[in-house]
Amino acid sequence: MFDYSITENCLSNKTILVTGAGAGIGREAALTYAKLGATIILLGKTVSKLEALYDEIIALKLAEPAIVPLDLKGATKQNYIDMSATIVSQFGKLDGVLLNASMLGELTPFTQIHEQIFNDVMQVNVTAQYLLAQALIPTLQLADKASLVFTSSGVGNQGRAFWGAYSISKFATEGMMQVIADEYENSNLRVNAINPGATKTNMRASAYPAEDKEALATPADIMPLYVYLMTNDSLAVNGKTLKAQ
Numbered sequence: 001m002f003d004y005s006i007t008e009n010c011l012s013n014k015t016i017l018v019t020g021a022g023a024g025i026g027r028e029a030a031l032t033y034a035k036l037g038a039t040i041i042l043l044g045k046t047v048s049k050l051e052a053l054y055d056e057i058i059a060l061k062l063a064e065p066a067i068v069p070l071d072l073k074g075a076t077k078q079n080y081i082d083m084s085a086t087i088v089s090q091f092g093k094l095d096g097v098l099l100n101a102s103m104l105g106e107l108t109p110f111t112q113i114h115e116q117i118f119n120d121v122m123q124v125n126v127t128a129q130y131l132l133a134q135a136l137i138p139t140l141q142l143a144d145k146a147s148l149v150f151t152s153s154g155v156g157n158q159g160r161a162f163w164g165a166y167s168i169s170k171f172a173t174e175g176m177m178q179v180i181a182d183e184y185e186n187s188n189l190r191v192n193a194i195n196p197g198a199t200k201t202n203m204r205a206s207a208y209p210a211e212d213k214e215a216l217a218t219p220a221d222i223m224p225l226y227v228y229l230m231t232n233d234s235l236a237v238n239g240k241t242l243k244a245q
């Protein structure tokens with residue numbers, strides 16, 4: 001695992017938006033950030049999952065989170081601009097954004113990739129990330145120090161047979177991260193990506209249905225890197241893809 005010792009309350013006074021906060025790695029990251037003192041904005045597709053996490057955070061007597069129900073497949077540029085304006089009016093700034101939500105599509109030979117699935121994967125994993133980043137960067141610039149974190153994959157810098165649209169979308173994600181990181185070098189904003197590595201979630205189960213799930217890292221296991229990139233300990237890190245495992 002990425003070697004980082006998490007200290008109590010290391011995210012206090014920070015407001016962090018997490019996409020895909022209802023399940024898997026995003027849910028664990030949102031809960032972990034809340035436990036470390038941050039106020040969390042939970043963005044996701046399935047409202048009931050976001051509400052369940054909201055209730056869990058309230059039951060733990062942590063800072064009250066906000067819920068943003070948004071389907072990245074259908075959301076428009078205006079939706080993201082409106083969301084950013086609401087965040088500024090409610091919270092004043094954003095200290096961190098974890099762009100975690102994505103879709104796998106289907107694993108299939110390249111010649112058999114369905115155009116609709118290719119387009120959906122690009123919409124959710126690339127276009128929505130670009131629109132989110134574009135709308136949220138001005139809000140991140142209102143913070144003293146801010147961190148924008150993209151989510152890549154082992155197939156995000158080395159292509160692999162049958163990983164088609166998903167792999168292509170993660171290459172684009174890493175490219176987007178590097179472009180933004182270079183533009184904002186020497187600013188208050190640092191921009192990086194995480195490669196979580198094989199992690200026990202629904203997405204992993206749909207990619208590898210037959211594997212032994214007990215051998216996999218859990219979302220909780222990989223949190224050190226997710227926390228590190230949101231704390232001031234990572235202020236000097238920019239334009240990097242870091243492995244959580």
Ligand code: NDP
Binds near residue numbers: 046
């Ligand atoms: P899950 O499928 O378990 O969770 C994905 C989350 O994203 C869910 O909360 C889901 O919401 C949300 N989401 C999916 N589509 C949309 C959409 N259209 N609009 C809004 N939210 C959406 O995935 P993981 O936790 O495994 O993956 C998290 C990230 O890590 C992804 O970017 C993935 O590519 C990456 N990753 C994961 C690996 C692994 O082994 N697990 C390995 C490498 C990378 P809902 O539950 O409501 O559908």
